[in-house]
């Protein structure tokens with residue numbers, strides 16, 4: 724059997740993220756995960772939130788490896804992941820009531836980040852919740868030397884990537900009819916941002 728994709732960071736952060744998801748996601752939610760990666764988050768959250776439906780996704784080239792882990796979990800609320808590249812709209816996601824994405828905005832190009840929010844503005848149901856997790860800059864400043872080093876590492880690998888400005892992300896969210904509800908400090912200098920979509924959209 725092929726080796727499952729694995730991220731130590733996911734192992735480290737999945738429980739602290741879950742504790743916040745438990746406050747915001749509700750029974751019956753249809754959750755869309757963008758940029759699912761290794762699937763460790765999807766399995767942990769679907770296992771621990773059995774009354775919601777967790778639809779993971781990733782770019783086409785990553786879906787097969789993501790599905791290796793999801794298939795092994797055999798959870799009825801965790802179907803096979805679907806292909807979504809945020810740049811290709813409309814997404815084949817239907818109309819989720821909640822959207823989650825971790826560690827994706829600093830990997831995508833700035834254009835892709837804009838498309839991420841445009842797509843969410845179209846797909847997420849009115850009164851829905853968006854949760855994004857990862858490192859952010861505030862008023863143009865890194866929150867730690869390690870995040871500054873991480874940004875340099877990202878840019879050496881791909882000049883289009885990099886730690887994003889919280890204010891820019893908030894502005895893109897506003898354009899998508901979303902309002903910032905919480906900004907949670909997380910371990911390892913990460914943040915977890917919770918946005919709510921307007922009740923009428």
Ligand SMILES: C[S@@+](CC[C@H](N)C(=O)[O-])C[C@H]1O[C@@H](n2cnc3c(N)ncnc32)[C@H](O)[C@@H]1O
Nearest residue numbers: 730758759760782785807808809825826827830
């Ligand atoms: C650092 S990984 C994060 C994966 C996982 N969410 C985690 O927390 O470990 C970045 C993810 O962004 C995805 N990604 C990159 N470009 C994308 C795009 N245009 N649309 C959707 N996902 C994209 C990658 O395939 C990858 O799964």
